[in-house]
Amino acid sequence: MDQQAEFSLLIRVRYGECDAQQVVFNARYGDYVDLAITEYMRYKIGGFQKLLEQGLDNQVVNLTIDFRSSAVFDDVLELRVIPIKFGHTSYRYSVTIRQFATLQTVVEAQVTYVLVDAKTFQKTPLTPWLIEQLSRETAPIQVNQAGIDLT
DSSP, X not given: OOOOOSEEEEEEOOGGGBOTTSBBXXXXXXXXXXXXXXXXXXXXXXXXXXXXXXXXXXXXXXXXXXXXXXOBTTOEEEXXXXXXXXXXXXXXXXXXXXETTTOOEXXXXXXXEEEEETTTOXXXXXXXXXXXXXXXXXXXXXXXXXXXXXX
């Protein structure tokens, strides 16, 4: 997948995210996907709090992760988010995690969220506001949480 991402997040692998084999523990990639989507939503709509203020929330209903290679302590990873589909009550994203220095793909993931009423947790249709915010074209951005110099 080499499609242009409008949003990417740079993170650095921390020691506590690695397992006894000195590589990122497989379950951490779910955390990375969640982190990428959290920051993406901050970028697109101002954060998940904006959903809650409208009486809405979302829940993960599907997460698939395909492992391609490994990351190790202190690697800088680029988490690229690409929207795939906006449905009636759900939306799906692709998250590609790759080595920043080499561009080697580590993980390809897809995550699907369903929009719910924040009080009843019942599915609810995507609102026009949310569709507009998530669909609007924005300039590509890279958020740097890895602490590296990009100049």
